[in-house]
Amino acid sequence: MARAKTSQILLDARALARALQRMAVEITELAHGTEGLVLVGIQRRGVELAERLAGLIERAEGGHIPRGALDITLYRDDLEVVGPRPVIGETRLLEDLTGKHVCIVDDVLYTGRTVRAALDELADFGRPQRISLCVLVDRGGRELPIQADIVGKQVKVGAREFVEVLIAELDGKDEVNLVTRS
Amino acid sequence: MTPAAAALGKDLVGLEHLSAEQIRLILDTAEPFKEVSERPIKKVPALRGKTIVNLFFEASTRTRISFEFAEKRLSADTVNVAASGSSVQKGETLVDTAKNLEAMRIDMVVMRHGSSGAAQFLGDRIRSNVINAGDGKHEHPTQGLLDMLTIRDHHGTLEGVKVCLVGDILHSRVARSNLWGLTKLGAQVAVCGPRPLLPRGIEDLGVTVFSRIEAAIEWADVLNVLRLQLERMEAGFIPSLREYFRVFGVTLERLERAPRPLTIMHPGPMNRGVEIESQVADGPHSVILDQVTNGVAVRMAVLYLLAGGRPELADAAKSGAGE
Numbered sequence: 334m335a336r337a338k339t340s341q342i343l344l345d346a347r348a349l350a351r352a353l354q355r356m357a358v359e360i361t362e363l364a365h366g367t368e369g370l371v372l373v374g375i376q377r378r379g380v381e382l383a384e385r386l387a388g389l390i391e392r393a394e395g396g397h398i399p400r401g402a403l404d405i406t407l408y409r410d411d412l413e414v415v416g417p418r419p420v421i422g423e424t425r426l427l428e429d430l431t432g433k434h435v436c437i438v439d440d441v442l443y444t445g446r447t448v449r450a451a452l453d454e455l456a457d458f459g460r461p462q463r464i465s466l467c468v469l470v471d472r473g474g475r476e477l478p479i480q481a482d483i484v485g486k487q488v489k490v491g492a493r494e495f496v497e498v499l500i501a502e503l504d505g506k507d508e509v510n511l512v513t514r515s
Numbered sequence: 516m517t518p519a520a521a522a523l524g525k526d527l528v529g530l531e532h533l534s535a536e537q538i539r540l541i542l543d544t545a546e547p548f549k550e551v552s553e554r555p556i557k558k559v560p561a562l563r564g565k566t567i568v569n570l571f572f573e574a575s576t577r578t579r580i581s582f583e584f585a586e587k588r589l590s591a592d593t594v595n596v597a598a599s600g601s602s603v604q605k606g607e608t609l610v611d612t613a614k615n616l617e618a619m620r621i622d623m624v625v626m627r628h629g630s631s632g633a634a635q636f637l638g639d640r641i642r643s644n645v646i647n648a649g650d651g652k653h654e655h656p657t658q659g660l661l662d663m664l665t666i667r668d669h670h671g672t673l674e675g676v677k678v679c680l681v682g683d684i685l686h687s688r689v690a691r692s693n694l695w696g697l698t699k700l701g702a703q704v705a706v707c708g709p710r711p712l713l714p715r716g717i718e719d720l721g722v723t724v725f726s727r728i729e730a731a732i733e734w735a736d737v738l739n740v741l742r743l744q745l746e747r748m749e750a751g752f753i754p755s756l757r758e759y760f761r762v763f764g765v766t767l768e769r770l771e772r773a774p775r776p777l778t779i780m781h782p783g784p785m786n787r788g789v790e791i792e793s794q795v796a797d798g799p800h801s802v803i804l805d806q807v808t809n810g811v812a813v814r815m816a817v818l819y820l821l822a823g824g825r826p827e828l829a830d831a832a833k834s835g836a837g838e
Contacts, residue, residue, distance in 0.1 A: 404547065406547075406561075407551070407559035407560070407561040407589075407819075408559060408560055408561075409561075412561060412562075412822065412823050420543055420544070421544060421546075421547040421548075422547065423547060423550070424547065424550055425550075429555075453560070454559075457554065457555070457556040457558070457559075458554070458555065458556075459555070
């Protein structure tokens with residue numbers, strides 16, 4: 334936990350719920366329905382967000398949306414820079430992804446390196462017909478030519494600021510904050 | 516800024532000098548690596564570009580292959596060097612061999628050697644990471660770790676689990692790594708074997724000693740049955756293999772009298788009908804092949820954790836890049 338000086342709420346619980354509602358609809362539109370749609374969350378908070386989005390889509394469209402989880406730690410390009418992560422999360426992709434529409438779900442899109450790693454990892458699990466990217470917050474600052482298809486909220490983030498995503502399942506409440514480091 | 520790497524250091528020589536947290540870190544890191552071996556493409560790029568030399572001065576099949584799979588599934592480049600047919604036979608010293616390999620820009624050495632302390636000796640003299648794959652009678656840390664992971668899989672914890680090592684404890688590096696690791700993580704440890712094959716004063720380490728296998732079976736949750744090395748008989752430690760089996764053999768008949776089913780482990784290679792009966796080795800409570808599967812995951816975890824430990828590279832990258 335970085336020492337935080339000030340914190341500004343970007344999305345409160347209700348705004349976050351509305352954003353997810355809209356994102357669920359946009360995912361269904363992008364995939365032309367739910368046929369062959371698979372939501373894959375990136376550990377950790379992406380997994381919870383994918384679970385919620387899949388639930389919302391199921392409620393609106395019926396049927397069952399397969400979910401997956403991806404831990405991209407072993408596909409990072411900076412092992413020597415950051416060192417090994419103490420605990421690697423679970424990767425769970427139950428089915429062959431060939432021919433599916435895989436929607437990657439993550440909490441914050443920043444440099445794009447996580448998504449690059451996720452694309453590499455997905456390629457080892459088959460050949461999806463399409464991969465799309467859905468993020469709760471796009472904070473800019475890309476270092477790779479990667480863009481999201483569906484964005485919950487776009488924010489400009491300064492040099493000493495970062496986006497903090499809190500999810501009830503993990504953090505006790507739903508909230509997205511812009512935090513300024515002291 | 517490499518917390519995990521700093522926590523493990525440059526080399527893995529043994530479990531004696533690791534803390535409980537360090538051992539737990541390795542076991543926890545091994546968990547996700549189990550899944551990698553179940554994927555359609557059993558490979559992740561974590562160690563891409565790393566060169567690893569498997570330097571085996573003693574014969575080994577299982578351990579060498581297990582390390583090699585672990586290395587390949589992490590995308591490292593590997594070279595196997597066996598002592599026979601190498602310059603070692605021509606009289607080259609261990610350090611010279613390693614320095615020559617290092618001059619070819621390697622990153623890690625996995626070494627098995629007949630002399631106790633060889634791994635530490637080499638680790639102190641070269642820059643590459645050194646992983647001990649068994650040194651004399653000293654330690655075989657990755658075997659100890661995979662045994663612990665297997666016990667944890669089957670009992671949910673190591674805390675309070677009663678583990679009895681059976682057989683030649685005195686000459687066994689597997690036993691030594693098990694003893695260090697298990698006691699650190701709170702397991703209750705006992706040994707059982709012929710008195711001449713038990714280290715003197717082992718009770719002082721808090722280890723229970725059973726002279727009768729029946730008593731060990733009554734006490735234990737887990738039996739880790741060690742291989743009886745045939746040369747021990749020639750050296751006069753035991754009268755005959757038949758006699759050993761009669762007194763210490765782990766048999767179905769003996770296990771059936773246990774108050775609860777025991778988990779049966781063996782580091783391999785087995786002498787069926789000497790230290791363990793075939794029906795036991797192939798029985799429902801044998802986890803001997805689970806140990807082999809876990810061996811790859813544990814070795815992947817160790818390689819991965821040691822590979823990140825280059826703080827000087829991290830600093831260079833940080834000053835080079837913007838963030």
